[in-house]
Amino acid sequence: MANYQKSEVALAESATLINIFAEKIRRQIIIALGNSDDGLNVTDITAMVNISRPAVSHHLRLMREAGVIDMRSNGVEHIYYLTLTTPLQQLLSTFNTLAADTQAAGGK
Template sequence: MANYQKSEAALAASAQLIGIFAEKIRRQIIIALGNSGDGLNVTDITALVNISRPAVSHHLRLMREAGVIEMRSNGVEHIYYLTLTAPLKQLQMTFDALAADYQPVTKQSD
């Protein structure tokens, strides 16, 4: 029987990221930012995902806390852009731990 302790720790460390990618609006924001090149401001993001500005700000805050996006100031305007290197590395480590622990159940033939 496999011991999933490493997988459990890896999944716990990645839970916030998994939640970020699980939410449809946040996936839409990620795609919009990825397609933007230099990033987008809240007004642009609001228009693209068609939700209220406060709702966009809420999602952006969660995404910043998870390290999926960053913000830079351009005068009074805030521009958001993707920073996926560290989050993707974290998820890869999680999937690697799961793969290392996983032992498929084999069917017994009659």
């Protein structure tokens, strides 16, 4: 019987990130921020993803908590930008663990 205990732990640790990337609006926000040179404010993001400002703020909060984006202040407005290096390293580590467990189980 295969033992995926390491994968279970790694997947649990990455569940929030996986959920961030799984949601369509958040993916749209990531792409919009990725296509921006200097980041975007909430008004810009709201116009691009075509949902309410409170809904955008909700998604941005979740994304900040997960470490996918960060924010800087520019006077009274907040500018959001991507911070993907650490989250992507975590996901890569998770998938490498899953691949190793799969290999150890004979590729099942």
